[in-house]
Amino acid sequence: KAGVTQTPRYLIKTRGQQVTLSCSPISGHRSVSWYQQTPGQGLQFLFEYFSETQRNKGNFPGRFSGRQFSNSRSEMNVSTLELGDSALYLCASSLGLPEQFFGPGTRLTVL
Amino acid sequence: SQKIEQNSEALNIQEGKTATLTCNYTNYSPAYLQWYRQDPGRGPVFLLLIRENEKEKRKERLKVTFDTTLKQSLFHITASQPADSATYLCALAGDSGAGSYQLTFGKGTKLSVIP
Numbered sequence: 332k333a334g335v336t337q338t339p340r341y342l343i344k345t346r347g348q349q350v351t352l353s354c355s356p357i358s359g360h361r362s363v364s365w366y367q368q369t370p371g372q373g374l375q376f377l378f379e380y381f382s383e384t385q386r387n388k389g390n391f392p393g394r395f396s397g398r399q400f401s402n403s404r405s406e407m408n409v410s411t412l413e414l415g416d417s418a419l420y421l422c423a424s425s426l427g428l429p430e431q432f433f434g435p436g437t438r439l440t441v442l
Numbered sequence: 443s444q445k446i447e448q449n450s451e452a453l454n455i456q457e458g459k460t461a462t463l464t465c466n467y468t469n470y471s472p473a474y475l476q477w478y479r480q481d482p483g484r485g486p487v488f489l490l491l492i493r494e495n496e497k498e499k500r501k502e503r504l505k506v507t508f509d510t511t512l513k514q515s516l517f518h519i520t521a522s523q524p525a526d527s528a529t530y531l532c533a534l535a536g537d538s539g540a541g542s543y544q545l546t547f548g549k550g551t552k553l554s555v556i557p
Contacts, residue, residue: 386540428541
Protein backbone atom coordinates (compact mmCIF):
# COMPACT_ATOMS: atom_id res chain seq x y z
CA LYS A 332 0.00 0.00 0.00
CA ALA A 333 1.38 3.41 -0.93
CA GLY A 334 2.22 5.77 1.90
CA VAL A 335 1.17 9.35 2.45
CA THR A 336 2.35 11.60 -0.35
CA GLN A 337 2.85 15.35 -0.21
CA THR A 338 3.47 17.81 -2.99
CA PRO A 339 5.49 19.78 -3.60
CA ARG A 340 8.45 18.63 -1.52
CA TYR A 341 10.13 22.04 -1.56
CA LEU A 342 8.80 25.56 -2.01
CA ILE A 343 10.35 29.00 -1.92
CA LYS A 344 8.03 31.99 -1.56
CA THR A 345 8.36 35.63 -0.64
CA ARG A 346 6.63 37.50 2.15
CA GLY A 347 3.05 38.40 1.40
CA GLN A 348 2.46 35.60 -1.09
CA GLN A 349 0.17 32.66 -0.48
CA VAL A 350 0.86 28.97 -0.84
CA THR A 351 -1.13 25.76 -1.22
CA LEU A 352 0.22 22.39 -0.14
CA SER A 353 -1.29 19.05 -1.08
CA CYS A 354 -1.56 15.74 0.73
CA SER A 355 -2.81 12.33 -0.46
CA PRO A 356 -3.50 9.96 2.47
CA ILE A 357 -3.01 6.22 2.56
CA SER A 358 -5.82 4.50 0.69
CA GLY A 359 -8.76 3.94 3.04
CA HIS A 360 -7.65 6.54 5.58
CA ARG A 361 -10.30 9.21 6.00
CA SER A 362 -8.65 11.32 8.70
CA VAL A 363 -5.97 13.79 7.62
CA SER A 364 -4.04 16.02 10.02
CA TRP A 365 -1.56 18.78 9.32
CA TYR A 366 1.42 19.77 11.46
CA GLN A 367 4.05 22.48 11.33
CA GLN A 368 7.59 21.57 12.40
CA THR A 369 10.22 24.20 13.24
CA PRO A 370 13.50 23.86 15.15
CA GLY A 371 12.27 26.19 17.89
CA GLN A 372 8.72 24.98 18.43
CA GLY A 373 8.94 21.38 17.29
CA LEU A 374 5.87 19.68 15.83
CA GLN A 375 2.67 21.66 16.29
CA PHE A 376 -0.83 20.58 15.33
CA LEU A 377 -2.58 22.74 12.74
CA PHE A 378 -5.89 20.99 12.02
CA GLU A 379 -7.58 17.68 11.32
CA TYR A 380 -10.11 16.81 8.64
CA PHE A 381 -12.46 13.86 8.41
CA SER A 382 -15.06 13.33 5.72
CA GLU A 383 -14.47 16.82 4.34
CA THR A 384 -15.12 18.44 7.75
CA GLN A 385 -12.61 20.10 10.04
CA ARG A 386 -12.85 18.26 13.37
CA ASN A 387 -10.00 19.84 15.34
CA LYS A 388 -8.00 23.01 15.04
CA GLY A 389 -4.74 24.03 16.68
CA ASN A 390 -3.69 27.45 17.87
CA PHE A 391 -2.68 29.05 14.58
CA PRO A 392 -3.89 32.32 13.01
CA GLY A 393 -6.66 32.37 10.42
CA ARG A 394 -4.07 32.74 7.65
CA PHE A 395 -3.72 28.97 7.91
CA SER A 396 -6.63 27.10 6.41
CA GLY A 397 -7.34 23.74 4.91
CA ARG A 398 -9.87 21.59 3.21
CA GLN A 399 -10.52 17.97 2.38
CA PHE A 400 -12.02 16.54 -0.76
CA SER A 401 -14.42 13.64 -1.17
CA ASN A 402 -11.52 11.30 -2.03
CA SER A 403 -9.88 12.23 1.32
CA ARG A 404 -7.11 14.20 -0.35
CA SER A 405 -6.39 17.40 1.56
CA GLU A 406 -4.90 20.80 0.92
CA MET A 407 -3.67 23.45 3.27
CA ASN A 408 -3.31 27.09 2.40
CA VAL A 409 -1.26 29.81 4.02
CA SER A 410 -2.06 33.37 2.99
CA THR A 411 0.02 36.51 3.44
CA LEU A 412 3.18 34.56 4.19
CA GLU A 413 5.52 35.73 6.94
CA LEU A 414 9.18 34.87 7.49
CA GLY A 415 8.16 32.84 10.54
CA ASP A 416 6.06 30.52 8.39
CA SER A 417 9.24 28.90 7.10
CA ALA A 418 8.95 25.32 8.29
CA LEU A 419 8.45 21.70 7.39
CA TYR A 420 4.74 21.07 6.91
CA LEU A 421 3.72 17.51 7.58
CA CYS A 422 0.55 15.72 6.70
CA ALA A 423 -0.54 12.57 8.52
CA SER A 424 -3.37 10.16 7.86
CA SER A 425 -5.06 7.63 10.10
CA LEU A 426 -7.85 5.08 10.20
CA GLY A 427 -9.55 6.85 13.08
CA LEU A 428 -7.00 5.40 15.50
CA PRO A 429 -4.42 7.31 17.54
CA GLU A 430 -1.51 6.06 15.39
CA GLN A 431 -0.77 8.48 12.59
CA PHE A 432 1.16 7.89 9.40
CA PHE A 433 3.16 10.83 8.19
CA GLY A 434 4.19 11.92 4.74
CA PRO A 435 7.67 13.20 3.90
CA GLY A 436 6.63 16.82 4.34
CA THR A 437 6.85 20.01 2.32
CA ARG A 438 9.78 22.26 3.16
CA LEU A 439 8.55 25.87 2.84
CA THR A 440 11.06 28.72 2.81
CA VAL A 441 9.76 32.28 3.00
CA LEU A 442 12.18 34.99 1.89
CA SER B 443 -1.15 24.80 29.51
CA GLN B 444 -0.08 21.32 28.43
CA LYS B 445 3.64 20.78 28.51
CA ILE B 446 5.71 17.84 27.29
CA GLU B 447 9.40 17.58 28.04
CA GLN B 448 11.86 15.14 26.63
CA ASN B 449 14.68 15.45 29.08
CA SER B 450 17.63 15.23 26.72
CA GLU B 451 18.00 17.07 23.45
CA ALA B 452 20.77 14.65 22.55
CA LEU B 453 21.93 11.28 23.82
CA ASN B 454 25.07 9.41 22.80
CA ILE B 455 25.48 5.73 23.64
CA GLN B 456 27.78 2.90 22.71
CA GLU B 457 26.59 0.23 20.29
CA GLY B 458 25.13 -2.77 22.10
CA LYS B 459 24.02 -0.78 25.16
CA THR B 460 20.43 0.06 26.12
CA ALA B 461 19.26 3.55 25.27
CA THR B 462 16.70 5.05 27.64
CA LEU B 463 14.76 8.15 26.64
CA THR B 464 12.45 10.06 28.97
CA CYS B 465 9.21 11.90 28.35
CA ASN B 466 7.52 13.93 31.11
CA TYR B 467 4.27 15.84 30.85
CA THR B 468 2.23 18.26 32.93
CA ASN B 469 -1.31 19.62 32.90
CA TYR B 470 -2.55 16.74 30.79
CA SER B 471 -4.27 13.39 31.21
CA PRO B 472 -3.63 11.63 27.90
CA ALA B 473 -5.57 8.59 26.86
CA TYR B 474 -2.60 7.42 24.80
CA LEU B 475 1.13 7.99 24.66
CA GLN B 476 3.07 7.27 21.50
CA TRP B 477 6.67 7.21 20.35
CA TYR B 478 7.77 8.12 16.86
CA ARG B 479 11.12 8.02 15.09
CA GLN B 480 12.18 10.79 12.73
CA ASP B 481 15.15 10.70 10.39
CA PRO B 482 16.56 13.93 8.88
CA GLY B 483 14.42 15.29 6.07
CA ARG B 484 11.65 12.73 6.64
CA GLY B 485 8.32 12.58 8.41
CA PRO B 486 7.95 10.83 11.79
CA VAL B 487 7.38 7.07 11.76
CA PHE B 488 5.06 5.48 14.36
CA LEU B 489 6.81 3.02 16.66
CA LEU B 490 4.71 2.18 19.70
CA LEU B 491 1.51 3.22 21.46
CA ILE B 492 0.63 2.65 25.10
CA ARG B 493 -2.75 3.30 26.70
CA GLU B 494 -3.32 5.06 30.01
CA ASN B 495 -4.31 1.80 31.69
CA GLU B 496 -1.20 -0.06 30.50
CA LYS B 497 2.13 -0.09 32.33
CA GLU B 498 4.43 -1.50 29.69
CA LYS B 499 4.51 -2.40 26.00
CA ARG B 500 7.16 -4.22 24.00
CA LYS B 501 7.96 -4.63 20.34
CA GLU B 502 11.12 -6.46 19.34
CA ARG B 503 14.01 -4.43 20.86
CA LEU B 504 11.73 -1.59 21.94
CA LYS B 505 10.02 -1.19 25.31
CA VAL B 506 7.81 1.62 26.56
CA THR B 507 6.63 2.21 30.10
CA PHE B 508 3.90 4.62 31.15
CA ASP B 509 3.46 5.91 34.70
CA THR B 510 0.37 8.15 34.91
CA THR B 511 1.11 8.96 38.56
CA LEU B 512 4.58 10.29 37.78
CA LYS B 513 3.31 11.61 34.42
CA GLN B 514 6.26 9.98 32.74
CA SER B 515 7.10 7.54 29.97
CA LEU B 516 10.39 5.77 29.41
CA PHE B 517 11.40 4.46 26.00
CA HIS B 518 14.09 1.79 25.84
CA ILE B 519 16.03 0.44 22.88
CA THR B 520 17.99 -2.66 23.85
CA ALA B 521 21.11 -3.89 22.02
CA SER B 522 21.27 -0.54 20.22
CA GLN B 523 22.73 -0.33 16.73
CA PRO B 524 24.08 2.59 14.67
CA ALA B 525 20.95 2.24 12.50
CA ASP B 526 18.91 3.28 15.57
CA SER B 527 20.45 6.76 15.37
CA ALA B 528 17.59 9.21 14.82
CA THR B 529 15.40 11.70 16.66
CA TYR B 530 12.74 10.09 18.84
CA LEU B 531 9.54 11.98 19.55
CA CYS B 532 7.08 11.44 22.36
CA ALA B 533 3.45 12.30 21.57
CA LEU B 534 0.37 12.48 23.75
CA ALA B 535 -3.14 12.01 22.43
CA GLY B 536 -6.45 12.72 24.03
CA ASP B 537 -9.61 11.09 22.77
CA SER B 538 -11.91 13.80 21.43
CA GLY B 539 -14.49 11.15 20.55
CA ALA B 540 -15.58 9.64 17.24
CA GLY B 541 -12.04 8.56 16.36
CA SER B 542 -10.57 12.06 16.53
CA TYR B 543 -7.12 12.38 18.08
CA GLN B 544 -5.00 15.49 18.34
CA LEU B 545 -1.35 14.73 18.99
CA THR B 546 0.84 16.96 21.15
CA PHE B 547 4.53 16.31 20.57
CA GLY B 548 7.66 16.76 22.63
CA LYS B 549 10.62 18.37 20.91
CA GLY B 550 12.45 15.09 20.60
CA THR B 551 15.69 13.47 21.68
CA LYS B 552 18.41 12.99 19.09
CA LEU B 553 19.97 9.58 19.70
CA SER B 554 23.42 8.76 18.34
CA VAL B 555 24.64 5.17 18.64
CA ILE B 556 28.41 5.06 18.39
CA PRO B 557 30.01 1.95 16.84
